[in-house]
Amino acid sequence: MKRWRWAVVAAVVAGLVIVVRTATGAPVVTGARAHPQAPATRAAPAPRSSPADGGLRVTEQGFTQRDQTTERTFTPGFGPGRPEPYKPVYSAFTLQNTSTRDIAFGPVVKVTYYDDKNRAVGARDANWTWTGPVMPGASVTYAGFLSIDSVRVRRMTVEVTAASWLPAGEPSVGFAGLTARDVKVLPDAVPGLTTVTWAAVNASAQPVMAAGLVIYRDKAGKLLGAQPNRGIGVRELTLPPGDSTGSATYRTWFPPGTDRGRLQVTLRPGFMDADR
Numbered sequence: 001m002k003r004w005r006w007a008v009v010a011a012v013v014a015g016l017v018i019v020v021r022t023a024t025g026a027p028v029v030t031g032a033r034a035h036p037q038a039p040a041t042r043a044a045p046a047p048r049s050s051p052a053d054g055g056l057r058v059t060e061q062g063f064t065q066r067d068q069t070t071e072r073t074f075t076p077g078f079g080p081g082r083p084e085p086y087k088p089v090y091s092a093f094t095l096q097n098t099s100t101r102d103i104a105f106g107p108v109v110k111v112t113y114y115d116d117k118n119r120a121v122g123a124r125d126a127n128w129t130w131t132g133p134v135m136p137g138a139s140v141t142y143a144g145f146l147s148i149d150s151v152r153v154r155r156m157t158v159e160v161t162a163a164s165w166l167p168a169g170e171p172s173v174g175f176a177g178l179t180a181r182d183v184k185v186l187p188d189a190v191p192g193l194t195t196v197t198w199a200a201v202n203a204s205a206q207p208v209m210a211a212g213l214v215i216y217r218d219k220a221g222k223l224l225g226a227q228p229n230r231g232i233g234v235r236e237l238t239l240p241p242g243d244s245t246g247s248a249t250y251r252t253w254f255p256p257g258t259d260r261g262r263l264q265v266t267l268r269p270g271f272m273d274a275d276r
Contacts, residue, residue, distance in 0.1 A: 047164035054099035056160045062223030063091035064255035090225035091144035093158045097134040104134040108162040143226035197247040202239045209236045215264035224255040
């Protein structure tokens with residue numbers, strides 16, 4: 001319980017700006033916490049429930065649904081030798097902070113999926129505190145995932161329901177920078193696997209923990225979905241100050257129409273050991 005409380009407070013009070021650069025696009029800013037933090041000269045301001053100006057808005061969204069089967073199921077009538085239809089949805093959406101003065105922490109987002117009869121087939125309320133802050137004017141792309149059997153999803157909606165806000169430039173908030181760039185797709189030594197790599201620069205004086213999530217787009221830049229935290233090699237990496245590298249390994253799959261030159265990596269922040 002001590003570790004959980006500490007992590008949530010840290011995400012609200014102090015963070016690390018993460019600038020994620022796509023292969024061809026502009027930087028995308030997310031956030032995490034660097035540890036340990038230098039003693040603040042004064043107490044951090046209390047977070048607010050609304051910004052001084054602007055707010056968070058959804059600027060784009062997209063998904064791809066796969067047609068698969070699975071024998072690992074508890075559904076009666078299915079199992080070994082009798083696979084069950086399985087149609088997982090890999091989605092993504094981008095939030096933009098339109099405030100010119102405040103940082104958004106921990107957006108609360110509701111993602112709902114609908115079938116061909118416009119019925120909601122899955123709803124997910126998630127506190128995305130672990131994504132860290134969204135800086136003023138910045139945009140962050142999140143990964144979503146829906147596990148579903150034989151239902152065909154036709155559309156999705158994304159709604160921002162809440163966030164906490166702190167003024168940008170406040171010294172007691174204490175930010176540093178982490179940049180990911182040079183995203184590349186490499187063949188893996190194991191058949192059927194693909195590895196995505198990137199270069200990272202940690203501008204903080206302290207190590208930072210983060211994992212990379214791969215965002216898929218087509219040649220026009222349209223979102224096709226994302227590979228969430230389900231890769232074989234997805235793990236939090238401790239990035240030392242200065243230059244380093246990161247990678248994630250997945251079972252080979254790209255949504256139809258994916259432009260590999262437009263792959264984007266969103267760094268999912270983590271936390272150093274809370275008991276230190």
